[in-house]
Amino acid sequence: MTTTTQETTRPKRWRSRKIAAILAGGLVLGVGATYVLAAWNDSEFATGTFTAGTFDMVGSTDGTTFSNHNTAGTAATLPFTVNVGSLSPTDVAAAPFAVRLTAPTTNNATVTVTSAGTTGTVTNLTYTLLQTTTFGCTASTTGTALVPAGTAMTSTGGTAVTFNLVKGTGGAAGAAVNLCFQVTAGTIAQGQTGTATWQFAAVSS
Numbered sequence: 001m002t003t004t005t006q007e008t009t010r011p012k013r014w015r016s017r018k019i020a021a022i023l024a025g026g027l028v029l030g031v032g033a034t035y036v037l038a039a040w041n042d043s044e045f046a047t048g049t050f051t052a053g054t055f056d057m058v059g060s061t062d063g064t065t066f067s068n069h070n071t072a073g074t075a076a077t078l079p080f081t082v083n084v085g086s087l088s089p090t091d092v093a094a095a096p097f098a099v100r101l102t103a104p105t106t107n108n109a110t111v112t113v114t115s116a117g118t119t120g121t122v123t124n125l126t127y128t129l130l131q132t133t134t135f136g137c138t139a140s141t142t143g144t145a146l147v148p149a150g151t152a153m154t155s156t157g158g159t160a161v162t163f164n165l166v167k168g169t170g171g172a173a174g175a176a177v178n179l180c181f182q183v184t185a186g187t188i189a190q191g192q193t194g195t196a197t198w199q200f201a202a203v204s205s
Contacts, residue, residue: 060099063176095181101173122196124186124187131144
């Protein structure tokens with residue numbers, strides 16, 4: 001009995017072709033995976049710079065030269081028209097003052113006036129604080145009463161005393177608010193001496 005080799009070799013060749021085809025398919029899949037990894041990338045970034053503004057109020061006793069008087073210890077000395085070193089009953093001493101915002105200031109302001117305290121004896125002295133249209137102050141000056149006449153030196157009249165300041169434009173300082181202190185002597189005692197201090201506190205708005 002004889003056998004032929006053709007029947008056994010043909011299936012081997014067929015299996016070889018099938019394996020080769022599978023391997024080829026695997027190579028194709030591998031190439032396809034490489035293409036997927038080749039992606040483009042792009043990004044956008046945004047940034048912002050934040051700078052604080054400037055806020056500074058200054059005062060003047062002559063309407064021309066403005067400077068800082070930031071503490072009670074560096075308070076501006078008011079130039080009263082009557083010699084406050086020798087007051088007598090019914091005398092009225094008057095003194096001007098002005099405040100404004102400096103040129104670099106970036107915000108408007110609301111100013112609140114308060115009594116910052118007294119020393120010595122200020123009994124039987126009263127005052128009024130006026131807002132005037134121009135700089136200057138005498139016993140006869142008139143204006144808008146921020147503090148009513150007859151107010152004790154230790155008070156501002158029992159209500160909040162405020163006014164507004166406007167920032168400057170074009171590199172200029174803001175417009176000044178002109179004020180007038182009028183102090184009236186009542187039945188003061190001979191030789192009494194006292195000092196009153198007021199605070200003008202500005203808050204940006």
